[in-house]
Amino acid sequence: MNIGVLGPKGSYSEKAAKQWLAGRNNENDHSLEYFDDIQDVFSSLSSDSVDIGVVPLENSIEGSVGVSLDMLLEKDVAVIGETVVTIEHCLLSRGKKEDIKIILSHPQGLAQCRQFLKEHFEGVELRTTGSTSHAAKLATEFPEMAAIASKEAARMYGLDILIPNVQDRRQNHTRFFVIVPSEKKEHIESIIHANSEEHEYKTSIIVYLDRDRPGALYEILAEFAQKSINLTRIESRPSKEALGDYVFYIDFEGYINDANIKGAIYNIESKVGMLKMLGSYPKFIPGPTSN
Amino acid sequence: MNIGVLGPKGSYSEKAAKQWLAGRNNENDHSLEYFDDIQDVFSSLSSDSVDIGVVPLENSIEGSVGVSLDMLLEKDVAVIGETVVTIEHCLLSRGKKEDIKIILSHPQGLAQCRQFLKEHFEGVELRTTGSTSHAAKLATEFPEMAAIASKEAARMYGLDILIPNVQDRRQNHTRFFVIVPSEKKEHIESIIHANSEEHEYKTSIIVYLDRDRPGALYEILAEFAQKSINLTRIESRPSKEALGDYVFYIDFEGYINDANIKGAIYNIESKVGMLKMLGSYPKFIPGPTSN
Numbered sequence: 001m002n003i004g005v006l007g008p009k010g011s012y013s014e015k016a017a018k019q020w021l022a023g024r025n026n027e028n029d030h031s032l033e034y035f036d037d038i039q040d041v042f043s044s045l046s047s048d049s050v051d052i053g054v055v056p057l058e059n060s061i062e063g064s065v066g067v068s069l070d071m072l073l074e075k076d077v078a079v080i081g082e083t084v085v086t087i088e089h090c091l092l093s094r095g096k097k098e099d100i101k102i103i104l105s106h107p108q109g110l111a112q113c114r115q116f117l118k119e120h121f122e123g124v125e126l127r128t129t130g131s132t133s134h135a136a137k138l139a140t141e142f143p144e145m146a147a148i149a150s151k152e153a154a155r156m157y158g159l160d161i162l163i164p165n166v167q168d169r170r171q172n173h174t175r176f177f178v179i180v181p182s183e184k185k186e187h188i189e190s191i192i193h194a195n196s197e198e199h200e201y202k203t204s205i206i207v208y209l210d211r212d213r214p215g216a217l218y219e220i221l222a223e224f225a226q227k228s229i230n231l232t233r234i235e236s237r238p239s240k241e242a243l244g245d246y247v248f249y250i251d252f253e254g255y256i257n258d259a260n261i262k263g264a265i266y267n268i269e270s271k272v273g274m275l276k277m278l279g280s281y282p283k284f285i286p287g288p289t290s291n
Numbered sequence: 292m293n294i295g296v297l298g299p300k301g302s303y304s305e306k307a308a309k310q311w312l313a314g315r316n317n318e319n320d321h322s323l324e325y326f327d328d329i330q331d332v333f334s335s336l337s338s339d340s341v342d343i344g345v346v347p348l349e350n351s352i353e354g355s356v357g358v359s360l361d362m363l364l365e366k367d368v369a370v371i372g373e374t375v376v377t378i379e380h381c382l383l384s385r386g387k388k389e390d391i392k393i394i395l396s397h398p399q400g401l402a403q404c405r406q407f408l409k410e411h412f413e414g415v416e417l418r419t420t421g422s423t424s425h426a427a428k429l430a431t432e433f434p435e436m437a438a439i440a441s442k443e444a445a446r447m448y449g450l451d452i453l454i455p456n457v458q459d460r461r462q463n464h465t466r467f468f469v470i471v472p473s474e475k476k477e478h479i480e481s482i483i484h485a486n487s488e489e490h491e492y493k494t495s496i497i498v499y500l501d502r503d504r505p506g507a508l509y510e511i512l513a514e515f516a517q518k519s520i521n522l523t524r525i526e527s528r529p530s531k532e533a534l535g536d537y538v539f540y541i542d543f544e545g546y547i548n549d550a551n552i553k554g555a556i557y558n559i560e561s562k563v564g565m566l567k568m569l570g571s572y573p574k575f576i577p578g579p580t581s582n
Contacts, residue, residue, distance in 0.1 A: 037409075039405075039409065058529070058534070059529070060529050060531065060532075060533060060534045061529065061531050062357060062529070063355075063357060063527075063528055063529050064354075066353060066354060066402060067402075067405065084534060107398050107401075107402075107419070110398075110419065111357060111358075111398075114330075114358065118328075118330065125418065126418070126419050127416065127417070127418045127419070128398070128401065128417050128418070128419050168531075169531050169532075171531075171532065171533060173533070173534045175534055215516055217512060217522070217525065218509075218512040218513065218515070218516045218522075221508060221509040221512055222509065222513075224509070225506055225509045230506075231508070231509075232535060233527075233535070233537075234508065234527055234537075235527050236354075236524075236525060236526050236527065237354055238349070238350070238351050238352065238353070238354050240351065240352050240459075240460050240462075241351075241460075241462065242351060242462060242464070243349070243351045243375060243464045243466055244523060244524070246524075246525075
């Protein structure tokens with residue numbers, strides 16, 4: 001299996017993919033393929049060069065990764081897994097702290113360290129890169145450049161850790177989705193199943209609500225409440241048509257074929273403009289490898 | 292009155308402030324003060340140098356402006372108004388299209404033009420600035436730099452519009468909040484009231500829900516539904532403590548002293564970990580100046 005992640009080597013997406021693979025069938029038979037941006041990971045799935053993609057979805061400091069949400073709606077993909085990675089951003093450079101003129105990172109990396117950057121590097125130029133590891137790779141070129149990226153990226157590209165733990169909150173986690181082309185879902189799941197049995201599941205859907213029905217969100221939540229389905233996340237995203245039109249990304253506990261879930265989905269479909277089923281997947285359980 | 296906005300001159304925040312001021316009492320007696328970033332606009336209110344701030348809240352393509360949401364929760368401010376500005380990003384430079392090596396803009400500007408940048412400028416270096424107008428100002432320095440900013444910024448800084456309308460969707464709007472220090476709210480409102488009577492109001496609140504009560508959001512929405520209060524927006528944002536803990540930003544129609552609103556707020560307060568009342572303000576009505 002080819003697994004597509006945000007590259008180059010040393011990215012948090014790579015860490016997420018390895019963490020998700022750990023303990024799975026033929027864990028070491030799978031190869032990683034690295035892409036320049038999240039959109040390309042999604043596109044690689046449609047072009048058949050990659051079987052599985054691992055993409056960041058939400059971060060505990062900065063919230064949703066907009067491009068991932070947009071692509072989940074746009075592309076014909078299914079979610080077969082999730083994993084949560086501990087993020088520990090460091091300031092990396094081959095130069096000295098006092099010489100830093102340019103700091104590079106993924107927009108999420110910069111945002112997760114906003115306070116730190118404002119306090120310690122006010123006025124320093126900030127450049128965005130496709131990933132934190134790409135920032136580290138670029139920072140090898142000039143001593144006045146620093147990257148916000150992981151310790152692994154420092155090792156990978158031979159940079160010094162000028163300041164560890166530069167994120168605005170000590171606790172920093174990113175949740176990743178494991179995605180596959182919808183039509184290959186069952187085939188891939190059968191190959192790459194976990195060796196241990198996983199019992200708890202989560203399901204993710206996307207619903208479109210138009211402005212003309214302000215009570216629709218309440219009606220949807222009522223369906224879940226009446227059937228005792230636990231929501232674990234609800235996230236709104238503009239529909240891009242007009243201010244006030246939203247798409248909601250909803251995660252809840254349970255498996256798509258459970259009777260209560262089936263009933264809720266059936267009822268919700270009649271209340272919304274559009275419902276996209278992303279799929280059911282084993283719930284992430286924090287283990288010793290995830291910290 | 293001093294009104295703080297994201298600067299330098301030519302920013303969409305400036306446009307928003309002027310649009311909101313239009314038709315108000317002593318419309319021309321107020322002066323604008325320009326700040327480097329959104330956080331500084333909020334801080335200027337606590338330091339007494341500025342009376343009113345105008346800050347971007349959400350965009351119809353890219354969604355919420357994270358830093359504004361965070362600051363609304365953190366700082367002791369009240370919302371006294373909203374306005375919606377039509378955004379029309381252009382690619383500006385003093386050089387030629389084929390020579391562009393670096394593109395600068397606010398992270399929201401880059402995100403709103405993601406598709407355009409990928410299609411036409413793949414691999415070109417992207418740099419973030421504190422505002423779109425700051426990007427335009429910087430782009431005057433080198434012909435191989437371009438900024439994503441407004442037509443007004445092109446005029447202001449003498450740049451050419453290389454490509455108009457570069458955002459990924461033709462329709463592009465940003466909603467701004469007009470904020471004041473909480474303790475000065477009534478005083479400022481009495482000075483700067485609108486000349487025409489405004490009848491329709493909206494109210495904004497922030498509530499914190501902890502993970503242990505997955506049904507709490509439903510109970511909140513039930514309060515609104517039972518009292519026939521129309522929600523106009525609901526937005527989740529990580530609480531920054533842990534994945535799965537959210538703060539919800541909720542906007543609805545009505546005035547804080549209306550009996551049904553008072554009742555709903557009273558009931559909701561008993562169901563949530565924290566409720567912050569941001570205030571009631573006249574609903575934005577699109578006029579001839581706002582497109």
